[in-house]
Amino acid sequence: MTDLGDFDLAVVGGGVNGAGIARDAAGRGLSVLLVEKDDFAQGTSSRSSKLVHGGLRYLEHYKFRLVREALIEREVLFRAAPHIVRPMRFVLPHSPEQRPAWLIRLGLLLYDHLGGRELLPPSRSLDLRRAPEGSPLRHEFSRGFVYSDCWVDDARLVILNVLDASRLGARTLARTALVGARRDDGLWDLAFRGGGENRARARALINASGPWVETVLGAAGASSTKRVRLVKGSHLITRKFWEGEQAYLLQNVDRRVVFVSPYEDDFALIGTTDVPFAGAPEDAAIDEAEIDDLIGVVGRYFSRAPARSDILYSVSGVRPLFDDGTDDASAVTRDYAFDLDASHGAAPLLTIFGGKITTYRCLAEQTLDRLRRFFPVMKPAWTNGAALPGGAPEGLDSSGFVRALETRFPWLPAPIASDYARRYGTRADELLLGATTLDDLGRCFGGRFYEREARFLASQEFAVTAEDVLERRTKHYLRLTPAERRAFEAWFDGEWRAANRTLFPLGPSRLTGQ
Numbered sequence: 001m002t003d004l005g006d007f008d009l010a011v012v013g014g015g016v017n018g019a020g021i022a023r024d025a026a027g028r029g030l031s032v033l034l035v036e037k038d039d040f041a042q043g044t045s046s047r048s049s050k051l052v053h054g055g056l057r058y059l060e061h062y063k064f065r066l067v068r069e070a071l072i073e074r075e076v077l078f079r080a081a082p083h084i085v086r087p088m089r090f091v092l093p094h095s096p097e098q099r100p101a102w103l104i105r106l107g108l109l110l111y112d113h114l115g116g117r118e119l120l121p122p123s124r125s126l127d128l129r130r131a132p133e134g135s136p137l138r139h140e141f142s143r144g145f146v147y148s149d150c151w152v153d154d155a156r157l158v159i160l161n162v163l164d165a166s167r168l169g170a171r172t173l174a175r176t177a178l179v180g181a182r183r184d185d186g187l188w189d190l191a192f193r194g195g196g197e198n199r200a201r202a203r204a205l206i207n208a209s210g211p212w213v214e215t216v217l218g219a220a221g222a223s224s225t226k227r228v229r230l231v232k233g234s235h236l237i238t239r240k241f242w243e244g245e246q247a248y249l250l251q252n253v254d255r256r257v258v259f260v261s262p263y264e265d266d267f268a269l270i271g272t273t274d275v276p277f278a279g280a281p282e283d284a285a286i287d288e289a290e291i292d293d294l295i296g297v298v299g300r301y302f303s304r305a306p307a308r309s310d311i312l313y314s315v316s317g318v319r320p321l322f323d324d325g326t327d328d329a330s331a332v333t334r335d336y337a338f339d340l341d342a343s344h345g346a347a348p349l350l351t352i353f354g355g356k357i358t359t360y361r362c363l364a365e366q367t368l369d370r371l372r373r374f375f376p377v378m379k380p381a382w383t384n385g386a387a388l389p390g391g392a393p394e395g396l397d398s399s400g401f402v403r404a405l406e407t408r409f410p411w412l413p414a415p416i417a418s419d420y421a422r423r424y425g426t427r428a429d430e431l432l433l434g435a436t437t438l439d440d441l442g443r444c445f446g447g448r449f450y451e452r453e454a455r456f457l458a459s460q461e462f463a464v465t466a467e468d469v470l471e472r473r474t475k476h477y478l479r480l481t482p483a484e485r486r487a488f489e490a491w492f493d494g495e496w497r498a499a500n501r502t503l504f505p506l507g508p509s510r511l512t513g514q
């Protein structure tokens with residue numbers, strides 16, 4: 001039994017919300033423990049559509065406050081982490097069964113102006129028969145619109161928040177599950193499992209466990225009148241099948257929308273679905289109906305749309321939506337709610353319901369505002385305007401990072417420079433420290449993946465298994481053949497870890513049977 005010590009705040013869940021709260025709290029001077037039962041970002045926060053967006057369709061549900069907050073946050077996040085957040089243009093082809101074109105134009109104007117847009121270009125109408133963005137679409141789509149939102153590497157956003165929390169003094173433990181919590185003498189007495197049995201005490205407990213929120217409430221012997229609605233969403237990954245860097249927003253016959261976004265240069269990410277879900281979130285997987293649905297909608301719009309046989313991968317995640325009682329899964333609010341249980345001077349338990357990647361920073365700020373009375377000397381809010389690790393010297397966007405890196409390391413092949421700049425921003429210099437030729441990057445495991453990057457991720461970004469490296473901190477899995485992947489696993493999970501066992505002990509990676 002290891003005693004991890006005493007903390008002001010224990011945060012359960014290393015998704016975007018838990019990581020964001022841990023970072024914010026550590027920066028305000030609290031002593032913080034963050035625990036994640038699997039790898040950081042292994043839950044919903046690596047399975048999203050990766051949009052930092054206001055959510056155009058939420059305007060239809062009159063969610064003006066949520067849309068405005070998210071639109072403002074879009075540029076806050078872009079400024080904080082322009083290496084992993086980038087502007088994207090979305091083409092919206094108009095089809096007869098949609099709302100009238102004038103109404104969509106009006107909605108886009110509102111979207112342009114609701115959230116203090118400063119950096120992103122405004123929306124406009126498109127003649128799809130003439131504009132290059134129209135060329136991959138079927139001929140019947142002659143009219144459309146184009147508008148701006150941002151794209152983010154969601155898993156890396158989580159990792160950067162964990163890194164910053166850790167830099168600010170938080171103890172951040174992956175593969176450590178909260179298994180029990182009880183109030184004792186004004187504190188939380190906490191029990192964890194992962195790489196052994198651990199205990200800790202904390203003055204306040206935050207339940208940021210997303211789809212697992214009710215299980216964690218149970219472990220703390222608590223309950224809430226609020227509920228989560230679990231809604232599965234899936235994406236398909238295919239080769240990219242259009243020219244240009246724009247994404248497409250397609251309306252399905254049932255009015256749900258499907259995004260088709262460029263992904264990792266050569267691939268396409270197609271999603272999402274909204275399917276009510278019951279069961280263990282770890283077991284979420286795409287079903288045949290979702291595949292038919294996504295392939296069907298893309299086929300309605302694109303003239304050279306992918307077929308089932310073109311699907312390379314699918315990714316499914318479970319949205320932990322705050323249950324507002326709405327029947328239709330796609331209409332349930334994307335807003336968040338808090339439940340603070342601190343009656344009669346008991347140690348507080350704050351539970352988070354819902355949220356979006358886009359609004360995680362505001363959610364973290366509001367979480368700490370709610371805890372202020374328990375920590376009166378806590379420093380004020382600070383994350384609005386603060387860069388995330390690797391974030392920009394003023395004014396650099398992701399292509400600026402790429403050019404700067406190419407200038408400093410002219411021997412680096414362009415695709416690798418682009419990968420490193422977009423993944424690590426200014427931290428790419430640490431990765432490349434002392435390297436003067438490609439040979440200095442060590443063994444190539446296939447695609448653009450070199451040994452030095454794997455070592456950097458293990459030593460600097462808490463990567464413990466090959467999957468942590470290939471699927472969350474990078475997306476190298478997309479470019480490796482099965483044999484190349486096996487060779488990397490054999491090296492990283494075997495030979496290399498054996499040599500570094502004391503540095504990177506491996507806890508049980510899947511405590512809940514994923």
Ligand SMILES: Cc1cc2nc3c(=O)[nH]c(=O)nc-3n(C[C@H](O)[C@H](O)[C@H](O)COP(=O)(O)OP(=O)(O)OC[C@H]3O[C@@H](n4cnc5c(N)ncnc54)[C@H](O)[C@@H]3O)c2cc1C
Nearest residue numbers: 013015016017037043044045049051178210233356357358
């Ligand atoms: C298909 C899909 C598409 C989406 N697209 C977008 C989008 O484009 N833009 C957007 O803004 N939002 C999007 N979202 C929403 C967004 O992804 C989620 O709201 C967000 O990721 C939730 O983060 P979280 O931290 O609450 O949950 P999670 O990321 O699931 O994190 C919770 C963590 O808690 C851990 N945990 C659970 N139990 C324990 C325990 N006992 N001990 C320790 N750790 C534990 C889990 O392992 C998990 O990692 C999408 C969601 C889905 C499913």
